[in-house]
Structure formats: C-alpha cells, structure tokens
Amino acid sequence: MEFISYHENLLKYLLYISKEDLEIAISHIHPEDILDALRLYEGDKKDILSKLPKDILVDVVDQAEDEEKYELLSIVSEARQKHIIDEMSSDELTDLLGSLSNEEANKIIYKMNIDDAKEIRELLSYEEDTAGGIMATEFIAIKEDMSIANTLKYLQKEAPNAETAYYLYVLNHNSKLRGVVSLRDLVINDFNVEIKDIMNENVISIPWDMDQEEVGNIFEKYGLLTMPVIDNSNRMLGIITADDIFEIIREEDTEDIYRLAGLDEDEKIERNIRESVKNRLPWLFVNLFTAILASITVSFFEGTIQRIVALATFMPIVAGMGGNAGTQTLTLIVRSIALGELTIDNTKKVLLKELGIGIFNGIAIGLSIGILSFLWEKNIIFGVVIGVAMILNMLIAAISGFGIPIILKKLNIDPALASAVFVTTMTDVLGFFFFLGLATLLIDFL
Amino acid sequence: MEFISYHENLLKYLLYISKEDLEIAISHIHPEDILDALRLYEGDKKDILSKLPKDILVDVVDQAEDEEKYELLSIVSEARQKHIIDEMSSDELTDLLGSLSNEEANKIIYKMNIDDAKEIRELLSYEEDTAGGIMATEFIAIKEDMSIANTLKYLQKEAPNAETAYYLYVLNHNSKLRGVVSLRDLVINDFNVEIKDIMNENVISIPWDMDQEEVGNIFEKYGLLTMPVIDNSNRMLGIITADDIFEIIREEDTEDIYRLAGLDEDEKIERNIRESVKNRLPWLFVNLFTAILASITVSFFEGTIQRIVALATFMPIVAGMGGNAGTQTLTLIVRSIALGELTIDNTKKVLLKELGIGIFNGIAIGLSIGILSFLWEKNIIFGVVIGVAMILNMLIAAISGFGIPIILKKLNIDPALASAVFVTTMTDVLGFFFFLGLATLLIDFL
Numbered sequence: 001m002e003f004i005s006y007h008e009n010l011l012k013y014l015l016y017i018s019k020e021d022l023e024i025a026i027s028h029i030h031p032e033d034i035l036d037a038l039r040l041y042e043g044d045k046k047d048i049l050s051k052l053p054k055d056i057l058v059d060v061v062d063q064a065e066d067e068e069k070y071e072l073l074s075i076v077s078e079a080r081q082k083h084i085i086d087e088m089s090s091d092e093l094t095d096l097l098g099s100l101s102n103e104e105a106n107k108i109i110y111k112m113n114i115d116d117a118k119e120i121r122e123l124l125s126y127e128e129d130t131a132g133g134i135m136a137t138e139f140i141a142i143k144e145d146m147s148i149a150n151t152l153k154y155l156q157k158e159a160p161n162a163e164t165a166y167y168l169y170v171l172n173h174n175s176k177l178r179g180v181v182s183l184r185d186l187v188i189n190d191f192n193v194e195i196k197d198i199m200n201e202n203v204i205s206i207p208w209d210m211d212q213e214e215v216g217n218i219f220e221k222y223g224l225l226t227m228p229v230i231d232n233s234n235r236m237l238g239i240i241t242a243d244d245i246f247e248i249i250r251e252e253d254t255e256d257i258y259r260l261a262g263l264d265e266d267e268k269i270e271r272n273i274r275e276s277v278k279n280r281l282p283w284l285f286v287n288l289f290t291a292i293l294a295s296i297t298v299s300f301f302e303g304t305i306q307r308i309v310a311l312a313t314f315m316p317i318v319a320g321m322g323g324n325a326g327t328q329t330l331t332l333i334v335r336s337i338a339l340g341e342l343t344i345d346n347t348k349k350v351l352l353k354e355l356g357i358g359i360f361n362g363i364a365i366g367l368s369i370g371i372l373s374f375l376w377e378k379n380i381i382f383g384v385v386i387g388v389a390m391i392l393n394m395l396i397a398a399i400s401g402f403g404i405p406i407i408l409k410k411l412n413i414d415p416a417l418a419s420a421v422f423v424t425t426m427t428d429v430l431g432f433f434f435f436l437g438l439a440t441l442l443i444d445f446l
Numbered sequence: 447m448e449f450i451s452y453h454e455n456l457l458k459y460l461l462y463i464s465k466e467d468l469e470i471a472i473s474h475i476h477p478e479d480i481l482d483a484l485r486l487y488e489g490d491k492k493d494i495l496s497k498l499p500k501d502i503l504v505d506v507v508d509q510a511e512d513e514e515k516y517e518l519l520s521i522v523s524e525a526r527q528k529h530i531i532d533e534m535s536s537d538e539l540t541d542l543l544g545s546l547s548n549e550e551a552n553k554i555i556y557k558m559n560i561d562d563a564k565e566i567r568e569l570l571s572y573e574e575d576t577a578g579g580i581m582a583t584e585f586i587a588i589k590e591d592m593s594i595a596n597t598l599k600y601l602q603k604e605a606p607n608a609e610t611a612y613y614l615y616v617l618n619h620n621s622k623l624r625g626v627v628s629l630r631d632l633v634i635n636d637f638n639v640e641i642k643d644i645m646n647e648n649v650i651s652i653p654w655d656m657d658q659e660e661v662g663n664i665f666e667k668y669g670l671l672t673m674p675v676i677d678n679s680n681r682m683l684g685i686i687t688a689d690d691i692f693e694i695i696r697e698e699d700t701e702d703i704y705r706l707a708g709l710d711e712d713e714k715i716e717r718n719i720r721e722s723v724k725n726r727l728p729w730l731f732v733n734l735f736t737a738i739l740a741s742i743t744v745s746f747f748e749g750t751i752q753r754i755v756a757l758a759t760f761m762p763i764v765a766g767m768g769g770n771a772g773t774q775t776l777t778l779i780v781r782s783i784a785l786g787e788l789t790i791d792n793t794k795k796v797l798l799k800e801l802g803i804g805i806f807n808g809i810a811i812g813l814s815i816g817i818l819s820f821l822w823e824k825n826i827i828f829g830v831v832i833g834v835a836m837i838l839n840m841l842i843a844a845i846s847g848f849g850i851p852i853i854l855k856k857l858n859i860d861p862a863l864a865s866a867v868f869v870t871t872m873t874d875v876l877g878f879f880f881f882l883g884l885a886t887l888l889i890d891f892l
Contacts, residue, residue, distance in 0.1 A: 028648045032668050040791075063669070156634045165630040166612050166671075183629045184611040188602045202474045220696060222478050223509070223689030225612075225671055242688040243669030246695065250666060253699035254781060260703070261777035262770060269782045269792065273802040280774050281807055287770045288811060291763040292818070299759045305751070312758040313745045316874070317737040319762065324708060324733045328726050331707035335700060336715045345486075346715065356719040361727055365734060372738070428762070 011037040019051045026052070031059035035068075046075050054080055058087040066099035073108075082111050089163055090116075091136035091244065094123040098133075123238075131215050132208040134248065135229040135238030138163040141171045144178060144196035148186050151195060155183075164241050167226045170199050177203060177228055177236045205230045208237055213252045217340050219245045256338055259416035260331065262287070286421055294319065294428035301436035308446050310377055311439055314369075314386055318435045321365055322393035322427030329354050329401025330423050334415045337405060351402055358398025359391075366390035381445040389435035393427055400426040457483040465497045472498070477505035481514075492521050500526055504533040512545035519554075528557050535609055536562075537582035537690065540569040544579075569684075577661050578654040580694065581675040581684030582609040587617045590624060590642035594632050597641060601629075610687050613672045616645050623649060623674055623682045651676045654683055659698045663786045665691045702784055705862035706777065708733070732867055740765065740874035747882035754892050756823055757885055760815075760832055764881045767811055768839035768873030775800050775847025776869050780861045783851060797848055804844025805837075812836035827891040835881035839873055846872040 010029065014037055017025065034056070038045055049057065049072065061072050061084050069092070073081055085093065085108060097105040097120065105124075109117050119137055126132025140162045142151055151168065159165040168186075170179040179199035189198055205228045206215055219227065225242045255265035262283040267276065298305075298315070305311050333350075336342040342350065370387025374380055404422045405415035439446060456475065460483055463471065480502070484491055495503065495518065507518050507530050515538070519527055531539065531554060543551040543566065551570075555563050565583055572578025586608045588597055597614065605611040614632075616625040625645035635644055651674045652661055665673065671688045701711035708729040713722065744751075744761070751757050779796075782788040788796065816833025820826055850868045851861035885892060 027646075030648065030650060030668060152633050155630075159630050159634050165633075183633065184601075184605050187598050187611075187629065187633070188605050200473075202476065204476060216692075220692040222476060223692070225688055242671055242692075246662075246666040246669070246688075246691065249692065249695050250699070250785070253696070253703070254785075257699070257703055257706070257777060257781055260707075261773045263774050263778060267778055269778060269787055269796045269799075271799075273799055273806065276799070276803050277806045277810075280771075280803065281810055283774070284767065284770060284807055284811055285814070288763070288767060288815065291766045294762055294766075295759050298762070299756075302755045302759060305758045306755045309748045309752045309755075310745075312751045312761065313741050313748060315758065316740055316744070316762060316765065316878075317734070320737045320740075320874070321730065321734060324730060325726075327707045328709050328729070331703060332709060332713055332715060335703055339696070339700075341715055350715045353715075353717075353719055353722070357722050357726065360719065360723045361730055364723075364727055365730055368731070369734065428766075432762075 007033065007036045007040055010034070011040050014048050014051070015041075017051075022051050023053055026056050031056060031063050034060050035064055038072075044075075045072070049076055054083050055087070058084050062088050062092050066095050069096045070100060070104070085111055086113070086116070089136050089138060090119060090123055090238075091134060091163070093120060094133070097124060098128055126208065129212045130208065131206045131210045131212070131229045131240060132237065134212055134215070134244055135208075135240050136163040137238045139228070139236070139239040140165055140168045141175075141236070142168050142181070142195060144170050144172075144194070144199060146195050147191065148189055148193050148195070148198075149191040151181075151186060152191070163239060164226050167239075169203075169228055169236055169239075170195055171236055175235045177205060177230055177234055179203060180228070203228060205234075205236075206240065207232070212248050213338065214340070215240060216245055216249045216252060220249070252338070256334065256416040259414065260334065260420055262420065290421060290425040290428065293425060294432055297429050297432045298436065301432075301440060304436055304440045304443060307443065308439065310382070311436060314373055315432065315435060317369060318386060318389050318393055319428045319431035321369075321390060322397045322431045323424045325358065325361060325365075325394050326397035326401040326423040326427045327420065329358075329398055330405055330415075330419045333402055333405040334419055337409055337415055342406075347406070354398045354402045355395070358395045362391035362394030365394065379446060381442050385438045385442060385446070386435060389431070389438055392434045393431040396430050397423070397427050453479065453482045453486055456480070457486050460494050460497070461487075463497075468497050469499055472502050477502060477509050480506050481510055484518075485514075490521075491518070495522055500529050501533070504530050508534050508538050512541050515542045516546060516550070531557055532559070532562070535582050535584060536565060536569055536684075537580060537609070539566060540579070543570060544574055572654065575658045576654065577652045577656045577658070577675045577686060578683065580658055580661070580690055581654075581686050583684045584609040585674070585682070585685040586611060586614045587621075587682070588614050588627070588641060590616050590618075590640070590645060592641050593637065594635055594639050594641070594644075595637040597627075597632060598637070609685060610672050613685075615649075615674055615682055615685075616641055617682055621681045623651060623676055623680055625649060626674070649674060651680075651682075652686065653678070658694050659784065660786070661686060662691055662695045662698060666695070698784070702780065702862040705860065706780065706866055708866065736867060736871040736874065739871060740878055743875050743878045744882065747878075747886060750882055750886045750889060753889065754885065756828070757882060760819055761878065761881060763815060764832065764835050764839055765874045765877030767815075767836060768843045768877045769870045771804065771807060771811075771840050772843035772847040772869040772873045773866065775804075775844055776851055776861075776865045779848055779851045780865055783855055783861055788852075793852070800844045800848045801841070804841045808837035808840030811840065825892060827888055831884045831888060831892070832881060835877070835884055838880045839877040842876050843869070843873050 010033055038048060041048065057080060061069050064072055073084060097108060109120060112120065138161055140158050142154065155165060166183050168181045169177060170181060172178050179201045180203045181195055181199045185198050204222060208229055208231050227240050228236050229238045229240060230236055258265055258267050264279045267279065366387040369390055370383040373386050374383030400423045405419045408415045408418055456479060484494060487494065503526060507515050510518055519530060543554060555566060558566065584607055586604055588600065601611060612629050614627045615623060616627060618624050625647045626649045627641055627645045631644050650668060654675055654677050665688065673686050674682050675684045675686060677683055704711055704713050710725045713725065812833040815836055816829040819832050820829030846869045851865045854861045854864055
C-alpha cells in the first residue's frame with residue numbers, strides 16, 4: 001500500500017512533463033514504476049507511451065505482464081513496435097507470443113528478422129513450464145583458449161545484448177558446455193591468463209525438460225544467480241536468471257496455496273465476477289457432492305438421532321475436528337512434496353510420525369470432548385462414544401492426510417489440487433459413521 | 447527424490463577416498479551436495495569433516511541451516527573453528543548466532559577479531575526478519591572520482607572477500623550512497639573513464655527496518671540481483687543478495703501456507719512427534735472451542751430437530767459449503783495482502799466483486815441443494831429453507847472471508863494466522879443458525 005501515492009505523483013509527472021524534459025529525467029525512473037503508473041492511468045495510454053524514449057519503452061514492455069505486453073505493443077507506432085520486438089529479451093518475447101493466438105503471434109513473428117524468428121519458433125516449441133520454456137538465449141559464449149584481455153574486448157561488444165554478463169559460458173566447437181567463468185574471475189586475474197586456466201568445469205546445469213518448480217528448488221538450494229540450460233548431449237541452449245526464478249517460486253507457491261483452498265491458479269483480485277464464478281463454482285459443486293455423501297451417511301442413522309437428539313448437537317464436532325487435523329497433515333505433506341523434502345528415504349519415518357501425532361492428538365481431543373459431553377449430557381457412555389469416535393477419526397485424518405497427497409503425486413496429479421477434498425470427504429463420512437454407528441450399537445445405554 | 451542415489455554415492459566416496467585424492471577432486475563437488483551427503487551419514491561426521499580442505503569446509507558450513515552450522519562447528523578442531531568463523535559471510539554468521547543462546551553466541555564472538563566482533567554485534571541488533579537482519583556487510587564501496595582502471599585494481603584486492611562483486615556502490619565521504627556501477631559497466635567502457643560518468647544515480651535501496659516479506663516483493667518486482675540497505679540518513683549499511691531472497695520468499699510462503707492450515711511456521715516433516723504435538727494441539731483446541739460454539743447453536747434447536755429429524759441430515763451441508771466458499775475468499779485476500787496486490791485503491795472494488803461472487807455462487811448452490819432436498823424430502827418448504835439458508839451463508843462467507851483478513855492486518859496480526867478459524871466459526875455458527883432458525887419459523891409447513 002506504500003507505493004500508491006508515489007505512483008500517482010509519477011503518473012501526473014509523466015502526463016504533464018514535456019517530451020524533452022522527460023528524456024533527461026527518465027533515467028531516474030525505474031521502468032517497473034513507469035509500468036505501475038501506466039496501470040493507474042485510465043485515459044489513453046498513448047499520451048504517455050509516445051513520449052517515452054524508445055529504449056525505455058523496450059524496458060517497460062519487457063517487464064510488463066504477458067497480456068499487458070500485447071496491449072502496450074498494439075498502441076505504439078509500427079516503427080516502435082518493430083524496435084521493441086527486436087530489442088526485447090527472447091524469454092519475455094516467448095512468454096508474450098505464448099499467450100497470444102497463433103494468428104496474433106505470427107503477426108509479430110513476421111516483423112522479426114529471419115534469425116530471431118527462427119530462434120523464437122524454437123523457444124516456442126518448449127513446454128511453457130519447463131526450463132526450455134523459461135530460458136533466454138542471449139548468453140555470452142566464449143572459447144577456452146581466449147585470453148582474459150581478449151575476452152574483455154569481446155565483452156565490450158557483446159555484453160549490451162546479453163541477458164546477463166556476470167557469467168560467461170565456455171563452449172567447445174560443438175556448443176557443448178565445458179565450463180563457466182564469472183566476470184569477477186576475469187577482473188581479479190592477470191589479463192594474460194587464458195580462460196581454460198580460470199574456468200570452473202564443475203558447472204551445475206539444467207536439462208531443457210526439467211519442470212520449472214524443480215528449477216526453482218535447484219536455484220534456491222545452490223543459491224545461484226544464473227544457470228545454463230543444456231540439451232541431452234550437453235549442448236548449451238540458453239540461460240535462466242534469478243529474476244525469472246523469483247516469479248516462478250511465487251507463481252508455484254501461489255498455485256499451491258490457491259489449489260489447497262479450491263481456487264484455480266489464475267485467480268486474481270482483479271478478475272471480473274464472471275470469470276471468478278466460472279472458476280470457483282465447479283469446485284463448490286465438487287464439495288457439495290462430498291457434503292451430500294456425508295449427509296447420506298447421516299441419513300442412515302436418522303432413527304438413532306430421533307431417539308437421542310443430542311447426537312445432532314455433537315455430530316459436527318467429530319467430523320469437523322477430523323477435517324482440521326487432516327488439513328494440518330495434508331498441508332505439511334503437500335508442501336514437503338513441492339519443496340522436494342519428502343524423499344523415498346524419509347517417507348516411512350514421516351508416516352509413523354504422523355500416525356503418532358494422530359494418536360496423541362486424538363487422545364487429547366477425544367478425552368476433552370468425551371469429558372465435556374459427559375458433563376453436558378450426564379451420561380458416561382455418551383462421553384465414551386464421542387471420545388472413541390474422535391480418536392478413530394483423528395487416526396483417519398492422519399492416514400488420509402498423509403496417504404492421499406502421496407497417491408495423487410504417484411498418479412501425476414498435483415497433490416495440492418485434490419487432496420483437501422478427498423481428505424475432508426474421508427473425515428466427514430467416517431467421522432459421522434464412527435460417531436453415529438457407535439451410538440447405534442450402544443443406544444440402549446444412552 | 448531424484449538426487450538420493452547421487453548423494454548416497456557421494457557419501458561413500460567422501461568416506462573412502464584418501465585425504466590427498468579428495469583435495470584434487472573436491473573442486474568438482476558443490477558444497478551443497480557435500481552437505482546433503484553429510485545429512486545422510488549416521489556415523490561420526492568428523493570422519494568426513496576432518497578430510498575436507500579448510501576453505502571447502504567454510505563453504506559447507508556457510509550453506510548449512512542454522513542449527514546444522516552449530517553442530518558442524520562444534521565437531522571440528524579449535525583452529526578450524528576459528529578459520530570458519532573468520533571466513534563465513536556476515537549474514538550467515540548472524541543467522542547462526544541469532545539461533546544460539548547468549549552464552550553459546552558469546553563463545554563464538556570471543557573467537558573473532560575485534561572489528562568483526564563489533565560488526566557482528568551490530569548486525570545482531572537488527573530484528574531478524576527485517577532488511578538489517580538479513581543483509582551482509584561485505585560489499586564493495588568505491589568513490590566517484592576513481593577511474594575504471596583504478597577500480598579494477600582495487601577490485602582485484604577486494605573482490606575475493608565480498609559477498610558479491612557484481613555491483614559496486616559509490617559512497618561519498620559520509621558513507622552516503624550516491625550511485626551504483628555494475629561490473630558489466632566497468633568492462634564495457636574505456637578504462638580511463640571515471641566512475642561518476644558511468645554510475646547510475648537512480649539506485650533503488652532498502653531501508654534497514656523494512657520487513658523481509660516486503661523486501662522479497664521488491665526484489666521480485668524489479669527483478670534485481672542485489673540491493674543496498676541504507677539507514678535513515680541514506681548511509682549504506684549492507685547488501686541483500688538474490689540467493690537470500692529465494693529463501694525468504696520460500697520461507698514467507700511456507701509460513702502463510704502452514705498458518706492457513708493451522709500449523710506453525712517452523713513445522714517440518716523431520717520434526718519429532720513431541721514438538722509437532724506441542725504445536726498442533728493448541729490449534730486443534732482453538733478449533734474445538736469454535737466447534738463447541740457451533741454445537742451450542744445447534745442445541746438451541748434440538749426441539750425442532752426432534753420433530754423433523756431430516757434437518758440433522760442436511761445440517762452439515764449448509765455450514766460446510768459456507769466454510770468452503772469462505773476459505774476461497776479468505777485465501778485470495780490473505781495472498782493478495784502478502785503479495786502487496788491489495789491496495790487502498792482497489793479494496794472497495796474487490797469487496798463488491800467478492801459480494802457479487804457470493805450472491806451468484808449462493809444462488810447456484812442454494813438452488814441446487816434446494817431442489818435436491820425437495821426431491822429427497824418431498825416437501826417444497828424444506829427445499830426453500832435449505833436454499834435460502836445456503837444463500838445467506840454464502841454471503842456471510844464472502845463478507846467474513848473478505849473482512850476478517852483485512853481487520854486482522856489492520857490490527858497488525860498476520861491474516862494467515864487467524865483468518866481461517868474466524869471465518870469458519872462465522873460460517874458454522876451462522877450456517878446452523880440460518881438453517882435451523884428458518885426451519886423453526888416454518889416448522890408447521892415442514
């Protein structure tokens with residue numbers, strides 16, 4: 001909330017400053033802030049865009065969201081359009097084209113020179129959520145027999161076009177990745193030294209088809225700023241930079257948070273009602289179906305409830321508490337799968353631990369509610385029935401909260417997507433079944 | 447799960463290779479992988495640690511988790527301990543010391559030289575979750591009248607000790623931040639040019655007391671790799687690097703995911719049962735309390751349920767569906783607050799949108815369950831009662847799912863921590879109240 005007034009002021013400034021004055025002042029404004037100011041502007045964005053120097057415009061479009069990129073592109077002149085497309089980084093351009101219809105995308109590709117167009121078509125052929133789909137192709141490649149002095153000369157020419165110049169990749173004549181040199185290595189060594197003497201051959205690289213979630217985990221694990229992407233024969237295809245990873249981590253985490261709550265991953269507060277309803281309602285209907293399953297379970301015991309109506313009062317507690325405990329376990333498991341923390345090695349240990357927690361928590365909550373309901377209803381068997389049902393349901397919660405995400409993962413279904421509904425169906429249906437079933441068995445003592 | 451066999455092999459290799467051979471091979475192994483192999487080893491870790499060259503040992507400890515750092519430190523020789531402490535980066539050392547008792551921390555501080563100790567004490571004075579608490583002090587500071595050639599010479603001496611050498615910060619004589627130069631700027635310009643002619647004065651900097659969650663948002667927004675931290679008079683205190691940000695984003699996201707599910711933020715699959723029970727059980731008791739509130743609501747209507755026992759069957763549906771819809775809204779709002787997307791500007795718009803969705807979804811679900819229960823119970827008023835109760839409860843879900851996180855945020859309580867329990871209490875209690883209350887009013891027609 002802190003930036004609002006700054007961006008409002010910036011917007012006024014952008015609107016009323018002359019084109020000449022803006023050219024001088026613009027280097028003090030970050031493109032991302034210009035973008036934020038543009039987002040606030042409800043008038044014709046052309047008023048501002050036409051004033052921006054063209055290289056700033058490239059940066060602004062480069063940093064925009066995919067749909068925004070297209071919107072901005074479509075309101076600038078043909079000449080500026082071409083300039084932006086030529087200068088945009090390949091990963092951003094790929095994201096933009098990937099979000100368009102084939103027809104719209106081709107319109108843009110036709111404006112590119114042949115080499116760039118070929119490269120972009122290749123980038124578009126990778127799956128969007130894999131290393132190939134997020135990499136950029138503008139990296140700096142050098143040979144191992146170059147001296148540092150020569151490398152620096154080469155850099156003066158090449159660095160302005162590269163996505164990052166901090167790491168230089170040493171490739172052999174087949175484009176196979178042999179090593180990496182950082183700019184820091186270059187400047188701290190004698191300029192006569194050859195690259196092969198300072199290069200680090202121990203390069204951690206990313207296969208082109210790795211899922212972006214795993215790419216994010218590897219960046220986090222090794223704390224790297226840039227990583228090379230290679231094909232199956234160790235040929236270097238591109239690089240992935242840290243700034244893309246921030247977005248990927250956020251995107252993947254948001255996806256998990258939303259899916260756990262029954263929202264689809266593209267949910268946004270800015271969405272319109274129609275889209276949101278279209279996306280949330282199906283999930284509510286799935287839940288309605290499971291709620292009806294639970295109701296059917298209850299309906300089998302209407303006779304019992306008719307005789308002991310207090311059962312209806314306590315009914316939601318057993319099912320609800322099972323749902324809460326199950327959600328705790330399943331959330332832990334879903335998150336640990338996403339972060340790569342749950343491994344073949346520790347699965348059994350974690351299962352035993354969750355079962356243990358289920359038993360302990362079950363006894364603690366079961367005893368409490370048992371005693372409480374005994375005091376309330378003045379019937380010890382009533383207390384025993386609800387207490388035992390609670391313990392059983394907490395065990396079900398632990399087992400299903402642990403097992404369902406793992407089964408879904410094995411079936412290649414995102415555990416975040418469907419675990420919650422399965423687990424609460426289990427705890428609802430079985431919670432009612434245990435409680436009302438036990439009450440039916442012991443009805444003569446209630 | 448993919449890395450397991452690699453790390454097991456690595457472990458065997460580390461155990462059985464001679465110290466001399468290891469010294470040659472070690473440059474091909476990433477410290478993070480050594481750490482993973484160590485984690486698998488159940489024997490005395492000394493066997494491996496004593497073989498590692500001391501600079502590799504520094505990197506391994508540097509990348510370990512806080513508690514692990516201490517464990518590793520405490521099993522190496524005094525001399526190696528001192529070397530590690532001298533060479534570790536200040537931000538990692540601060541994290542380590544912050545996780546120890548005062549006594550343990552002082553034992554380590556006494557081993558440091560006076561200047562380092564002073565610096566570390568200062569770093570320890572910042573709140574752990576703020577910019578000051580996560581920054582490192584090893585940055586490269588230069589003056590604006592230096593030439594590039596002189597700067598490069600200076601770098602050759604200083605870069606090896608710096609956290610990052612990619613950005614050089616231009617400070618005036620009062621340590622105030624005047625600009626920034628990237629290593630890339632240095633190498634692509636003529637070596638006679640002075641720093642002031644190439645420095646970028648438009649530096650985005652982070653105030654020392656900014657919360658780490660917001661720091662993460664700023665890194666993501668601007669796509670930066672390093673940012674300077676300043677005090678209230680624009681004096682530069684340290685830097686934050688992208689690798690720390692990966693961890694912070696993950697940590698903050700995990701915290702939100704866990705808190706939404708009633709787990710505390712330190713929950714780990716590797717935790718022991720006792721700790722997990724100690725942390726999950728209080729949350730379950732809070733939920734038990736709210737479940738009892740819902741039960742008390744039901745108990746007021748026992749007379750009604752006694753006469754129409756079918757109400758007990760349908761009871762959980764109204765409350766449960768309200769809970770599901772409320773969770774959708776609250777999760778969206780909690781996440782949007784965390785990502786800084788919910789601003790003063792759009793709050794009202796979002797509220798209206800969520801209300802609209804609540805009405806639409808309420809009518810859709812209300813109609814469905816109304817018709818279904820009419821078909822089941824063969825009573826149109828029964829259908830009307832449950833349908834209307836459902837619509838009302840879906841509205842409550844939208845209002846509380848929207849309002850409760852915002853109120854908690856205003857009260858400076860993390861919305862992820864307590865929203866879920868408040869929202870489901872509302873939808874449970876009011877869901878039962880609407881459904882059973884309406885049924886009581888219309889009991890003569892049921």
